[in-house]
Amino acid sequence: MPSRTPDQHTAHRTDRPAGSTGQSAGPAGPLERERAHLAASRAALRAMREDVEALDISDVTANWVNAEVLQRQIDARIEALADLSGTPLFFGRLDLVPDPEPARYYIGRRHVHDADGDPMVVDWRAPVSQPFYRASRKDPQGVGLRRRFGYTGGELTAYEDEDLTDPEETEQVSALLKREIERPRVGPMRDIVATIQPEQDEIVRTGIEGTVCVQGAPGTGKTAVGLHRVAYLLYAHRERLARTGTLVIGPNRSFLRYIEQVLPALGELAVRQTTVEDLVTGATGVEVRGTDDPEAARIKGDARMAEVLRRAVRAGVAMPTEPCVVVRGSRRWRIPAHELEEIVRELLDRGIRHGAAREALPQRVAHAVLTRMERAGEAPDDRVQDAVARTPAVKAVVKAVWPEVDPAKLVLRLLSDAAFLAEQSEGLLTDEERKAILWAKPPRGVRSARWSAADAVLIDEAADLVRRTPSLGHVVLDEAQDLSPMQYRAVGRRCATGSATVLGDLAQGTTPWATASWAEALSHLGKPEAAVEELTRGFRVPREVISYASRLLPHIAPGLSEATSIREAAGSLRVRPAAVEELDAAVVDACRAALAKEGSVGLIAADARLPALTEALDAAGLPHLVPGAETDAGTRLTLVPARLAKGLEYDHVVLDEPAAVVDGEPDERTGLRRLYVALTRAVSGLAVVHAAPLPEPLAGGAGGGGSA
Numbered sequence: 001m002p003s004r005t006p007d008q009h010t011a012h013r014t015d016r017p018a019g020s021t022g023q024s025a026g027p028a029g030p031l032e033r034e035r036a037h038l039a040a041s042r043a044a045l046r047a048m049r050e051d052v053e054a055l056d057i058s059d060v061t062a063n064w065v066n067a068e069v070l071q072r073q074i075d076a077r078i079e080a081l082a083d084l085s086g087t088p089l090f091f092g093r094l095d096l097v098p099d100p101e102p103a104r105y106y107i108g109r110r111h112v113h114d115a116d117g118d119p120m121v122v123d124w125r126a127p128v129s130q131p132f133y134r135a136s137r138k139d140p141q142g143v144g145l146r147r148r149f150g151y152t153g154g155e156l157t158a159y160e161d162e163d164l165t166d167p168e169e170t171e172q173v174s175a176l177l178k179r180e181i182e183r184p185r186v187g188p189m190r191d192i193v194a195t196i197q198p199e200q201d202e203i204v205r206t207g208i209e210g211t212v213c214v215q216g217a218p219g220t221g222k223t224a225v226g227l228h229r230v231a232y233l234l235y236a237h238r239e240r241l242a243r244t245g246t247l248v249i250g251p252n253r254s255f256l257r258y259i260e261q262v263l264p265a266l267g268e269l270a271v272r273q274t275t276v277e278d279l280v281t282g283a284t285g286v287e288v289r290g291t292d293d294p295e296a297a298r299i300k301g302d303a304r305m306a307e308v309l310r311r312a313v314r315a316g317v318a319m320p321t322e323p324c325v326v327v328r329g330s331r332r333w334r335i336p337a338h339e340l341e342e343i344v345r346e347l348l349d350r351g352i353r354h355g356a357a358r359e360a361l362p363q364r365v366a367h368a369v370l371t372r373m374e375r376a377g378e379a380p381d382d383r384v385q386d387a388v389a390r391t392p393a394v395k396a397v398v399k400a401v402w403p404e405v406d407p408a409k410l411v412l413r414l415l416s417d418a419a420f421l422a423e424q425s426e427g428l429l430t431d432e433e434r435k436a437i438l439w440a441k442p443p444r445g446v447r448s449a450r451w452s453a454a455d456a457v458l459i460d461e462a463a464d465l466v467r468r469t470p471s472l473g474h475v476v477l478d479e480a481q482d483l484s485p486m487q488y489r490a491v492g493r494r495c496a497t498g499s500a501t502v503l504g505d506l507a508q509g510t511t512p513w514a515t516a517s518w519a520e521a522l523s524h525l526g527k528p529e530a531a532v533e534e535l536t537r538g539f540r541v542p543r544e545v546i547s548y549a550s551r552l553l554p555h556i557a558p559g560l561s562e563a564t565s566i567r568e569a570a571g572s573l574r575v576r577p578a579a580v581e582e583l584d585a586a587v588v589d590a591c592r593a594a595l596a597k598e599g600s601v602g603l604i605a606a607d608a609r610l611p612a613l614t615e616a617l618d619a620a621g622l623p624h625l626v627p628g629a630e631t632d633a634g635t636r637l638t639l640v641p642a643r644l645a646k647g648l649e650y651d652h653v654v655l656d657e658p659a660a661v662v663d664g665e666p667d668e669r670t671g672l673r674r675l676y677v678a679l680t681r682a683v684s685g686l687a688v689v690h691a692a693p694l695p696e697p698l699a700g701g702a703g704g705g706g707s708a
């Protein structure tokens with residue numbers, strides 16, 4: 001039941017600058033009434049929490065196990081009902097067109113109800129909240145008035161109305177929305193529930209059955225959308241996902257640290273967040289201590305390796321050459337080799353997992369024995385079949401014909417036994433490719449092997465050939481463009497019976513095997529039917545900066561169009577040449593200038609430049625952090641290796657020596673893509689400082705930004 005408003009509300013625009021309280025905010029003014037509703041909602045939330053805290057479960061739980069489970073659920077509920085001081089309880093209000101009575105909903109991060117159970121705040125994920133994000137004058141969706149609230153330090157200080165019933169009134173950019181989006185960045189990533197845009201909301205609320213792939217330019221909100229989609233799905237399908245699980249996969253640990261607080265802020269505390277590498281090492285138990293050269297990594301990540309592994313697993317299966325003779329009492333039952341072979345071939349043809357087939361084989365052989373017994377006039381039952389399956393003769397057949405496969409040992413053999421690899425990759429890999437992936441010095445065993453990240457994925461694939469990997473209910477895969485086909489398969493296994501949200505940008509692919517087309521990636525993931533959506537409206541990067549970075553697009557991703565930007569921020573780009581011997585000092589200057597402003601500062605540089613820059617910053621007395629570490633008012637500067645910049649953002653970015661960033665990569669296209677990533681991390685301003693000539697695509701053309 002929506003809360004009813006006895007006083008018929010009159011829609012009214014304040015249109016005053018966000019943050020101001022305006023003149024209408026007298027004691028009985030609308031702002032005061034909204035504050036009163038906030039206070040009442042807070043009290044109601046407190047009461048909800050106290051109700052749960054007061055629950056006495058001693059009567060209802062028959063044993064201590066139940067009691068413990070119930071207590072855990074209660075504790076989680078109490079935690080979920082906390083009133084977080086920095087997080088406003090509601091951020092919006094919808095007044096529906098009276099039909100027949102007016103109805104009003106306050107939209108917030110969680111559901112709050114009064115003592116009668118009537119809602120005081122509705123969860124943003126509830127169906128009634130959807131028009132808050134999607135309704136427009138063209139399509140009001142039953143909404144008469146949409147109100148957005150502005151907060152300052154937890155205080156409700158402003159509101160802003162849109163009358164959706166008047167199609168004549170022109171759409172205006174909401175000042176509160178703009179203020180929220182343009183708020184300086186300090187700490188880790190924040191949720192965007194108050195300002196999700198219609199095109200983003202469509203993706204967030206896609207049904208759980210559908211896999212969605214989002215291609216989006218830097219800063220279009222892919223990560224934000226993916227995280228809010230998990231929160232939405234958990235709300236809409238709580239029980240199902242509690243059973244099957246959800247997972248968020250990101251490119252590296254510093255990125256995960258950057259995003260880790262978004263879901264908890266939305267009340268979702270149980271979503272696992274990991275990298276592909278941690279996912280497969282966790283599943284296989286191998287430790288990654290080695291690296292591959294790019295060519296070896298490319299081949300190991302190629303989808304052809306899936307077939308090589310499939311063959312290698314099957315290669316262990318030998319055709320029986322001896323009959324199986326089972327002795328029971330005074331009788332001997334003989335299954336000839338050719339009949340055993342038929343059983344083996346039938347199991348192979350069924351394409352079931354190696355381990356499952358190995359478990360089925362003794363029963364099949366026993367069944368053949370039972371058929372003979374029946375033909376001889378006996379009447380054996382299931383227990384006899386089980387007993388036969390356990391006889392030494394049948395066990396010996398299984399051992400000889402269908403040996404157990406240890407996934408890591410199998411991969412170790414493939415990478416160290418040239419003849420074995422040649423046999424299993426016949427017609428799939430070339431001699432050079434085989435040479436590229438064979439270990440020069442084979443390790444002694446699985447434990448001493450210096451496994452690479454790509455090896456761990458191969459072992460994970462082999463493990464799945466032996467035993468099916470359990471599938472989760474939903475997987476969000478961020479920065480997907482960097483995955484190899486074999487990595488896509490590893491992720492695909494984890495959502496084989498669930499769905500996925502695949503997020504990425506082809507222009508930001510910086511691995512040698514980076515995705516060339518989403519259709520191909522989705523087929524490796526096992527979701528070829530997924531819809532590909534495009535986001536082009538940028539929320540991070542100021543217009544001048546994104547158009548500067550977009551000069552690289554024809555060289556790195558010719559098919560993609562330039563993103564737009566909602567940030568005007570004139571003067572946001574500075575390109576500053578420096579003499580070689582003055583480069584470090586110029587970079588330090590640029591950092592100081594950035595630190596003089598509000599917000600976080602990221603100094604992005606090629607790996608090779610890090611020692612010199614660390615020294616220069618230390619000498620200048622500028623404390624700095626590593627990516628992913630939490631910034632605070634004292635230390636707002638992070639020194640970011642270009643290779644870790646992906647997915648992150650800083651209010652002000654100082655980019656050191658673009659040419660060095662390009663040179664740090666094995667080929668020019670990858671180098672320019674790395675540069676594109678680095679150029680698109682800034683929220684408010686970018687200063688490019690260089691001594692070497694700028695890479696050609698940046699140097700050319702007019703409007704290269706102001707010089708400082």
Ligand SMILES: Nc1ncnc2c1ncn2[C@@H]1O[C@H](COP(=O)(O)OP(=O)(O)OP(=O)(O)O)[C@@H](O)[C@H]1O
Pocket residue numbers: 180181190191192195196197200216217218219220221222223224225505539540646647648649680
């Ligand atoms: N609707 C929105 N309201 C407010 N802020 C938004 C909105 N959408 C995105 N943002 C903000 O814009 C910034 C960029 O979003 P996000 O990191 O999700 O983009 P991305 O597409 O993943 O970028 P990249 O490709 O660089 O990884 C973030 O600070 C995010 O909070």
